Amino acid sequence: MRSVLSSRWAGLLLLAVVIALLPLALKNNFQFDIAVRIGFNAIVVIGLNLLIGYAGQISLGHAGFLGLAAYFSAITVTRYGWPPLVSLLAAAALVGLLAFIIARPVLRLKGHYLAMATLGLGIIISIVLNQEAGLTGGPDGMAVDAFTIGSFKLVKAREWYWLVGALLWLAVWLSLNLIDSPVGRALRAVHGSEVAAEVVGVDTTRYKVMVFVISAVFASVVGSLQAHYVAFISPQQAGFFQSVEWVIMVVLGGMASTYGAVIGAAILTALPQVLTALEDYEHMIFGLIMMLVMILLPKGIVPSLGALLRRVSSKAEGGK
Amino acid sequence: MTLLNVENLSKEFGGVHAISDLTFTINPGTIHSIIGPNGAGKTTLFNLITGVYTPSTGRVLFKDQPVTGLRPNELAARGMSRTFQNLQIFMNMTALENVLVGRHLHLNTGILPSLFRWPSIGRGDRAAAALAKDLMAFVGLEKYIGWDADAMPYGALKRLEIARALAAEPKLLLLDEPAAGLNATESREIDEVIKKVAAQGVTVVLVEHDMKMVMEISDHILVLDYGRKLTEGTPAEVRQNPDVIAAYLGQVG
Numbered sequence: 001m002r003s004v005l006s007s008r009w010a011g012l013l014l015l016a017v018v019i020a021l022l023p024l025a026l027k028n029n030f031q032f033d034i035a036v037r038i039g040f041n042a043i044v045v046i047g048l049n050l051l052i053g054y055a056g057q058i059s060l061g062h063a064g065f066l067g068l069a070a071y072f073s074a075i076t077v078t079r080y081g082w083p084p085l086v087s088l089l090a091a092a093a094l095v096g097l098l099a100f101i102i103a104r105p106v107l108r109l110k111g112h113y114l115a116m117a118t119l120g121l122g123i124i125i126s127i128v129l130n131q132e133a134g135l136t137g138g139p140d141g142m143a144v145d146a147f148t149i150g151s152f153k154l155v156k157a158r159e160w161y162w163l164v165g166a167l168l169w170l171a172v173w174l175s176l177n178l179i180d181s182p183v184g185r186a187l188r189a190v191h192g193s194e195v196a197a198e199v200v201g202v203d204t205t206r207y208k209v210m211v212f213v214i215s216a217v218f219a220s221v222v223g224s225l226q227a228h229y230v231a232f233i234s235p236q237q238a239g240f241f242q243s244v245e246w247v248i249m250v251v252l253g254g255m256a257s258t259y260g261a262v263i264g265a266a267i268l269t270a271l272p273q274v275l276t277a278l279e280d281y282e283h284m285i286f287g288l289i290m291m292l293v294m295i296l297l298p299k300g301i302v303p304s305l306g307a308l309l310r311r312v313s314s315k316a317e318g319g320k
Numbered sequence: 321m322t323l324l325n326v327e328n329l330s331k332e333f334g335g336v337h338a339i340s341d342l343t344f345t346i347n348p349g350t351i352h353s354i355i356g357p358n359g360a361g362k363t364t365l366f367n368l369i370t371g372v373y374t375p376s377t378g379r380v381l382f383k384d385q386p387v388t389g390l391r392p393n394e395l396a397a398r399g400m401s402r403t404f405q406n407l408q409i410f411m412n413m414t415a416l417e418n419v420l421v422g423r424h425l426h427l428n429t430g431i432l433p434s435l436f437r438w439p440s441i442g443r444g445d446r447a448a449a450a451l452a453k454d455l456m457a458f459v460g461l462e463k464y465i466g467w468d469a470d471a472m473p474y475g476a477l478k479r480l481e482i483a484r485a486l487a488a489e490p491k492l493l494l495l496d497e498p499a500a501g502l503n504a505t506e507s508r509e510i511d512e513v514i515k516k517v518a519a520q521g522v523t524v525v526l527v528e529h530d531m532k533m534v535m536e537i538s539d540h541i542l543v544l545d546y547g548r549k550l551t552e553g554t555p556a557e558v559r560q561n562p563d564v565i566a567a568y569l570g571q572v573g
Contacts, residue, residue, distance in 0.1 A: 174435050181434035181441050182420075182427040182448075185413070189421045192410030196481075199370060200488045201396035201425035210431060256412065 047218025056191030067238020141234030254300025422487025
């Protein structure tokens with residue numbers, strides 16, 4: 001137990017150091033922008049990993065939650081002058097409530113059926129955002145005011161970097177805490193065997209609903225912030241492809257690995273930017289890299305490399 | 321006082337009567353076996369008692385309280401736990417974590433305390449881990465404490481299920497074929513574990529095909545055939561019963 005505890009703090013310390021030192025390596029606004037986007041995606045994917053990786057459920061509709069929060073913040077702040085932070089918290093509460101109401105009927109489904117239901121949810125939200133043009137600006141989207149806390153105004157990517165970095169660290173900490181607790185074990189038990197979890201007293205419905213709500217709230221907070229950061233929102237951000245991309249990040253980084261979620265988000269956010277140099281071949285190479293990673297590291301990047309390290313170190317100790 | 325009353329219990333699956341009008345009681349502090357040929361409805365009966373299935377008709381009383389239709393987790397909270405004929409191990413966790421899930425009802429499962437890791441979570445988990453290790457030793461799994469569940473052999477997983485069920489501190493423990501697929505030595509070891517569990521005051525209900533084991537450790541035996549009660553009684557009574565012999569060996573003459 002003690003070693004688990006210390007390895008937990010070692011990971012969190014390392015993450016803090018990386019977040020603190022990364023700006024030294026970032027040369028321009030464009031690179032800071034990518035770092036901020038990585039942070040946003042990583043926070044959503046950490047939440048989604050709790051649902052998919054640990055509890056073994058699936059959602060193809062989480063971009064809908066992000067979109068709802070983004071529009072809620074955009075409209076209340078830009079049109080009605082709400083303080084952005086109040087707007088963000090209100091959006092999180094509303095999205096959490098919506099997720100709570102939807103979760104019970106939807107999470108009775110399993111596997112492909114659950115994927116279909118959450119897909120439908122995302123599409124409904126996306127259609128509403130497109131159609132309610134009077135409120136949302138329709139397919140043209142709408143401009144969003146800058147994020148302010150009191151008299152302090154966040155505009156540049158450099159400034160956003162520190163807020164997003166701090167939130168990412170917080171998200172990792174919360175996720176690690178949750179997993180290393182009776183609740184976290186209950187979530188993993190739901191993944192392992194629902195009926196076995198129930199006969200030792202785990203209310204599986206409660207935990208499925210709970211993790212669905214938590215992951216929706218993570219997406220909601222990012223949605224509100226991202227709307228201000230990009231200063232513009234369109235229904236595309238709430239679309240199906242965004243949801244799928246996050247699921248890919250979970251799988252690529254490694255299911256049931258919090259740091260895997262961060263790595264998956266970082267790679268899938270940065271890779272297209274790096275590959276733009278290849279011009280016409282960009283998508284082909286991108287696809288090839290994805291296929292190779294999944295074939296060579298089938299459990300995802302972090303768990304597969306972790307297992308490799310353990311094998312190597314146990315071989316080194318094997319001589320004793 | 322009885323611990324479990326099953327009254328006129330029936331379960332139909334699309335016209336097939338898996339259990340028909342079954343009535344029996346289980347007294348506390350006994351080892352109670354349920355036997356019968358394949359397809360007699362033993363596992364269905366377990367699923368009905370533990371809330372995995374809802375009965376078509378009839379009712380179940382646990383500690384004199386009606387519990388028909390309650391979910392398995394609600395029954396677990398009242399002191400009922402079980403194992404499975406086809407293993408239901410959390411293969412995505414370590415052996416110790418499997419047993420720790422069994423402590424679920426006795427630990428702080430608040431969402432905010434877990435997210436922010438209040439000190440009580442760490443304290444509770446450390447105490448639970450110590451107890452889980454003791455339970456693994458109790459069922460003879462001390463060498464597997466640090467193992468991943470998916471790396472353990474079949475016989476060890478059978479015992480891991482018992483340790484997990486015991487971690488919930490049940491009053492009534494239902495074991496569905498704990499010796500199935502085990503060799504004679506392993507079977508005898510499971511035998512010892514069950515006796516030790518019963519000696520601690522846990523009432524055990526057993527579904528088992530290993531007749532030697534059943535006859536040796538049971539206080540009371542219920543014989544099912546085609547979802548109905550064929551007979552019940554002490555091992556000696558059941559062994560002498562011509563109906564039982566007929567059901568197992570086929571009609572004579």
